Amino acid sequence: MTKLRVESFTISLDGYGAGPDQSLENPLGIGGMALHAWAFETRTFRQMFGQDGGTTEVDDRFAARGFDNIGAWILGRNMFGPIRGHWPDESWKGWWGDNPPYHVPVFVLTHHPRAPIAMDGGTTFHFVTDGIESALRQARAAAGGRDIRVGGGVETIRQYLRAGLIDEMHLAIAPVLLGAGEHLFAGIDTVKLGYRCAEQVPTANATHVVLKRTPGGA
């Protein structure tokens, strides 16, 4: 059965998935890059960006499993790019160059319609203007029985979480404080929604936890 999964999503010790004052220069907010140190050092992430080497232990295992059996992705618009409001033209095609690291259909949540963009390497960006359930339906149809990964950002994950639609969630808790920013869980009662911590694997760089939802809820 197709699952909706969050993978390799990193939060700070104080629960923020992005720092304050996000901007084009600081797309993850002030201090936000520090969250992802554990991931950038893995072989999986380095390969994705054409680099050699990298860690191959637990951190890498979690980074790698985030790409296992994924048939489609869902992204919030801010993860696709910095443009807000109407698309001024067709030139922006994501942060990732001509051959993005997805290689499957990617559904981008936006209020502003745009024609799909077929990229090299199997990635096609589809723009969904009628909400998170519609994006999930379309992703499910495209995933061919494989799972769907919600890439983020924080607000997109919060929307799917609140709706109880996320089946499994791998979080990495990084040993940094952000102080402010976008909080992943604020005001969301994960226990009432049926989530529990199914796995905890700490490393020197992050604490990995896997949250799962029990069908039927709490």
Place this chain on the structure above:
Amino acid sequence: MTKLRVESFTISLDGYGAGPDQSLENPLGIGGMALHAWAFETRTFRQMFGQDGGTTEVDDRFAARGFDNIGAWILGRNMFGPIRGHWPDESWKGWWGDNPPYHVPVFVLTHHPRAPIAMDGGTTFHFVTDGIESALRQARAAAGGRDIRVGGGVETIRQYLRAGLIDEMHLAIAPVLLGAGEHLFAGIDTVKLGYRCAEQVPTANATHVVLKRTPGGA
């Protein structure tokens, strides 16, 4: 120099230091006891309650260091007991029996005056009605150059944290979700207050982090 320290304070993955619906039966709120599994299994905690055995590795090292060089404690009233409002009589003497595990002066924050209580084993409970700074001054005078430990609960720690008075904070992040309850960091910008994560030591039972404040702030 006397430091104000928080030690062995445990929060859930979603940041709560106590669960929802605290009551006499569930003083830590629903699900709150699960936070402390890592601590209850340590030799340090078991000895404190007259039991043999227990873990002796990293978890125990953190539990034990929480008692090193402590010359006084500060507790919120709810940690001292379940009674709210005026003291009906002098009978309640804490949760811990005749010989509490403090063995030094303990300053209890309350709005309701009460005479000090000298217990067996060196613990004396002092009741402070004029706020957190006063409690800290009195604790400092009593600590004889050693450190002061803020025991909790969440709201007491938040008050000292907001005031930038805590020098060092050992938190354990337990692999459980609480969903609701008392959130340790909500609305507190620890980075602006000058805190950073100085140490992270994960175990199978919890992720231990030590936060330190840089004098002068952020």
